[in-house]
Amino acid sequence: MDIETSxxxxxxxxxxxxxxxxxxxxxxxxxxxxEMADTLVKKADYLIAENAKDLDCARxxxxxxxxxxxxxxxxxxxxxxxxxxxxxxxxxDPVGKVTSMWRRPNGLLVGxxxxxxxxxxxxxxxxxxxTADAAALCLKSGNAVILRGGSEAINSNIAISQILxxxxxxxxxxxxxIQLIPFTDRLAVNKMLELEEYIxxxxxxxxxxxxxxxxKQSRIPVIKHYKGVCHVFVDENAxxxxxxxxxxxxxxxxxxxxxAMETLLVHKNIxxxxxxxxxxxxxGAGVTLKxxxxxxxxxxxxxxxxxEDWGWEYLDLILxxxxxxxxxxxxxxxxxxxxxxxxxxxxxxxxxAQHFLRDVNSSTVLVNASTRFSDGFxxxxxxxxxxxxxxxxxxxxxxxxxxxxxxxIIYGDGQIRT
Amino acid sequence: MDIETSxxxxxxxxxxxxxxxxxxxxxxxxxxxxEMADTLVKKADYLIAENAKDLDCARxxxxxxxxxxxxxxxxxxxxxxxxxxxxxxxxxDPVGKVTSMWRRPNGLLVGxxxxxxxxxxxxxxxxxxxTADAAALCLKSGNAVILRGGSEAINSNIAISQILxxxxxxxxxxxxxIQLIPFTDRLAVNKMLELEEYIxxxxxxxxxxxxxxxxKQSRIPVIKHYKGVCHVFVDENAxxxxxxxxxxxxxxxxxxxxxAMETLLVHKNIxxxxxxxxxxxxxGAGVTLKxxxxxxxxxxxxxxxxxEDWGWEYLDLILxxxxxxxxxxxxxxxxxxxxxxxxxxxxxxxxxAQHFLRDVNSSTVLVNASTRFSDGFxxxxxxxxxxxxxxxxxxxxxxxxxxxxxxxIIYGDGQIRT
Numbered sequence: 001m002d003i004e005t006s007x008x009x010x011x012x013x014x015x016x017x018x019x020x021x022x023x024x025x026x027x028x029x030x031x032x033x034x035e036m037a038d039t040l041v042k043k044a045d046y047l048i049a050e051n052a053k054d055l056d057c058a059r060x061x062x063x064x065x066x067x068x069x070x071x072x073x074x075x076x077x078x079x080x081x082x083x084x085x086x087x088x089x090x091x092x093d094p095v096g097k098v099t100s101m102w103r104r105p106n107g108l109l110v111g112x113x114x115x116x117x118x119x120x121x122x123x124x125x126x127x128x129x130x131t132a133d134a135a136a137l138c139l140k141s142g143n144a145v146i147l148r149g150g151s152e153a154i155n156s157n158i159a160i161s162q163i164l165x166x167x168x169x170x171x172x173x174x175x176x177x178i179q180l181i182p183f184t185d186r187l188a189v190n191k192m193l194e195l196e197e198y199i200x201x202x203x204x205x206x207x208x209x210x211x212x213x214x215x216k217q218s219r220i221p222v223i224k225h226y227k228g229v230c231h232v233f234v235d236e237n238a239x240x241x242x243x244x245x246x247x248x249x250x251x252x253x254x255x256x257x258x259x260a261m262e263t264l265l266v267h268k269n270i271x272x273x274x275x276x277x278x279x280x281x282x283x284g285a286g287v288t289l290k291x292x293x294x295x296x297x298x299x300x301x302x303x304x305x306x307x308e309d310w311g312w313e314y315l316d317l318i319l320x321x322x323x324x325x326x327x328x329x330x331x332x333x334x335x336x337x338x339x340x341x342x343x344x345x346x347x348x349x350x351x352x353a354q355h356f357l358r359d360v361n362s363s364t365v366l367v368n369a370s371t372r373f374s375d376g377f378x379x380x381x382x383x384x385x386x387x388x389x390x391x392x393x394x395x396x397x398x399x400x401x402x403x404x405x406x407x408x409i410i411y412g413d414g415q416i417r418t
Numbered sequence: 419m420d421i422e423t424s425x426x427x428x429x430x431x432x433x434x435x436x437x438x439x440x441x442x443x444x445x446x447x448x449x450x451x452x453e454m455a456d457t458l459v460k461k462a463d464y465l466i467a468e469n470a471k472d473l474d475c476a477r478x479x480x481x482x483x484x485x486x487x488x489x490x491x492x493x494x495x496x497x498x499x500x501x502x503x504x505x506x507x508x509x510x511d512p513v514g515k516v517t518s519m520w521r522r523p524n525g526l527l528v529g530x531x532x533x534x535x536x537x538x539x540x541x542x543x544x545x546x547x548x549t550a551d552a553a554a555l556c557l558k559s560g561n562a563v564i565l566r567g568g569s570e571a572i573n574s575n576i577a578i579s580q581i582l583x584x585x586x587x588x589x590x591x592x593x594x595x596i597q598l599i600p601f602t603d604r605l606a607v608n609k610m611l612e613l614e615e616y617i618x619x620x621x622x623x624x625x626x627x628x629x630x631x632x633x634k635q636s637r638i639p640v641i642k643h644y645k646g647v648c649h650v651f652v653d654e655n656a657x658x659x660x661x662x663x664x665x666x667x668x669x670x671x672x673x674x675x676x677x678a679m680e681t682l683l684v685h686k687n688i689x690x691x692x693x694x695x696x697x698x699x700x701x702g703a704g705v706t707l708k709x710x711x712x713x714x715x716x717x718x719x720x721x722x723x724x725x726e727d728w729g730w731e732y733l734d735l736i737l738x739x740x741x742x743x744x745x746x747x748x749x750x751x752x753x754x755x756x757x758x759x760x761x762x763x764x765x766x767x768x769x770x771a772q773h774f775l776r777d778v779n780s781s782t783v784l785v786n787a788s789t790r791f792s793d794g795f796x797x798x799x800x801x802x803x804x805x806x807x808x809x810x811x812x813x814x815x816x817x818x819x820x821x822x823x824x825x826x827i828i829y830g831d832g833q834i835r836t
Contacts, residue, residue: 023776023777096776104797104798108787108791110797110798113776115779115809117809117810196633200810201810215614219633219634221639221810222639239832242832245834246832248834249835250834253834335437357531357827359441361437361440361533361825364825364826364828366828367828367830368829368832369831369832369833370833370834370835372835373828373830373833373835374826378835379522379528379826379828380528390639391535391536391618392535392618392619392639392810392823393811395823395825396824396825397826405809405812406813407780407781407782407813407814408781408783408792408797408814408815409775409784410782410784410787410791411771412784412786412787413786414657414660414664414786414787415787415788416663416664416667416788416790417667417671417788417791417796
């Protein structure tokens with residue numbers, strides 16, 4: 001079978017499996033998840049050996065140390081993956097939950113019941129742990145999944161997915177509920193993105209370029225975020241210590257992720273006091289600052305921020321800084337340069353806190369807390385399949401509930417329409 | 419300005435207006451809606467005169483009487499449109515509603531707040547009332563709308579939309595919140611479907627061909643339903659009178675709409691008694707039956723149902739009938755030939771009722787009630803912008819809440835991530 005025919009067959013098998021697992025018991029799903037966790041740990045040596053093949057290729061291809069680090073499976077990584085699967089097993093099953101129910105004047109009882117989306121395609125890069133994480137979340141929410149990992153992790157991904165599928169079989173669940181596309185050819189993805197008849201949703205996870213290519217090609221709905229250009233606005237009457245602590249955390253704790261701060265906005269009335277304090281703290285943490293004109297009047301040594309710095313996702317220890325005249329100027333800046341991801345205000349003013357929460361239309365808006373909390377686990381969703389900046393279906397961090405939709409269920413006693 | 423440049427400018431203006439109306443007061447929106455209702459009635463003569471131009475063209479183009487009927491604006495139609503706008507004004511405003519809120523172990527208070535989607539593009543055919551209905555629902559939910567009606571209604575649509583826009587201005591709302599594309603050229607739609615940067619959602623309403631073309635072209639998410647092939651399953655122990663009443667209503671009350679029944683499934687143990695009764699009733703109502711082999715053993719006079727009859731949307735007084743061995747065979751038939759729209763079971767059996775509700779994954783599933791209730795008004799959503807058979811964001815009839823999404827709002831007191 002050629003690549004395209006194989007991909008179509010996988011999609012058909014997934015659709016069929018989806019019909020079965022939509023109504024499978026929570027017990028069966030959890031049994032499979034726990035067995036997956038168990039087997040991954042037991043077969044750690046095998047996984048590490050398969051991963052070594054990918055690492056060899058990666059070194060030959062001279063991938064960056066950061067990429068090789070993300071690609072590496074160690075025993076601790078594998079135990080971490082297994083623990084993740086156990087946590088997914090412990091989550092409440094979203095399927096079948098009736099989210100609301102009301103009675104109509106004619107006596108009809110109308111409710112909404114959560115059901116799986118069907119078949120989900122996940123397109124991702126490098127990290128082999130996504131193979132297990134994403135498959136587990138899709139299974140728990142009753143969806144079949146087609147995984148398409150990066151070519152650099154192909155041996156690791158095949159090994160992991162085979163263990164997952166064996167556990168499905170021993171729990172009596174159709175194997176096709178979890179499938180990995182074994183082809184690294186671009187043709188496979190292109191074909192997959194055409195199959196709207198069999199696949200209900202595509203979630204791309206990776207760099208902006210990958211995601212834009214997927215959106216352009218896909219006939220299937222895509223939930224994605226292109227990038228995270230997150231802002232913290234320090235209001236004129238912010239608590240100074242809190243503002244420093246939040247700004248350090250938002251920028252420094254893990255600069256390479258999408259919910260790290262990329263631009264700091266400071267009210268002009270606090271800038272003279274706050275900027276020197278935060279600049280000293282950032283200096284100690286190795287952060288390079290790029291400032292607007294007014295910032296440079298206070299901190300003459302920082303680099304100039306150019307127009308393209310606003311809206312830039314550094315993913316590094318670099319921060320652009322702008323002094324603004326008012327909260328409204330801060331909100332306008334975010335509207336113009338932001339990415340609808342995550343923004344925070346640090347303030348003691350009640351009205352400004354509510355104004356910011358209400359009028360900033362990013363997927364996560366915080367008062368007096370670090371942008372780093374924009375994360376499915378941290379917000380209490382129990383897990384995270386990704387973050388959406390698409391204002392449809394799911395906006396912000398997505399857990400298992402976001403992998404379901406609702407249907408209307410109606411209890412009547414003979415009603416007809418007149 | 420050429421057509422494409424004009425459409426881009428409209429989309430940019432809509433995006434700008436969307437930012438403003440996302441946070442406009444409920445009062446301002448309602449004031450505009452009520453004034454629109456008032457002015458439409460006052461300017462009925464003008465609307466009827468503009469509509470007459472469209473009717474002249476329609477007659478020259480020899481459109482069908484049904485199409486001309488849908489196109490016609492009479493005083494009563496205009497009063498009906500105005501009443502619809504008043505009803506939308508009376509609906510609760512979904513924007514800003516906090517749908518849930520919970521506390522995290524670290525003290526963060528995490529909630530979800532409804533916000534508008536942004537800019538919505540509606541592509542529709544013939545009926546000029548959609549211009550006002552859709553614009554009103556988008557305005558109430560804080561969205562800007564770009565309307566693209568059919569060329570056959572262009573004069574009527576321009577006249578209606580101008581009245582709507584005048585009311586926006588006098589309520590202090592940016593006029594660009596409601597825009598109608600004045601070009602009937604196909605180029606305008608094609609351009610619109612590329613503008614993912616400015617438009618958040620496309621809702622096509624019309625025939626399957628129109629909708630498929632939109633899905634294929636669009637880079638913007640599309641919520642749609644291709645067709646409604648709705649089933650009623652009469653279970654072996656159904657109440658006979660109720661089954662006849664529901665089957666007549668589902669097929670006959672309004673056969674040309676998407677929630678009318680197209681296929682009747684009958685349990686073999688009741689077929690001998692039920693089929694002659696319903697056939698007599700259908701004969702009286704002018705319904706032509708097409709039956710499977712087993713149906714024809716009981717009703718020898720009906721036409722043969724061919725394979726293509728299953729899954730066919732007649733939108734007419736024609737019905738395909740199949741005798742099945744069990745509820746599971748009925749569910750399998752629906753899975754194979756259905757359109758994920760609306761299905762009903764008539765039964766007195768508790769277990770079968772629950773089984774059908776749980777395992778039929780159509781957007782609306784009913785027990786002992788007519789499929790004709792699959793409608794935003796009838797289900798109590800207060801209004802309807804359309805029906806979705808896309809299992810994402812909205813599945814089934816969509817009201818104003820379905821024109822919003824939620825963002826996370828987080829109240830902290832200095833939390834940082836460790």
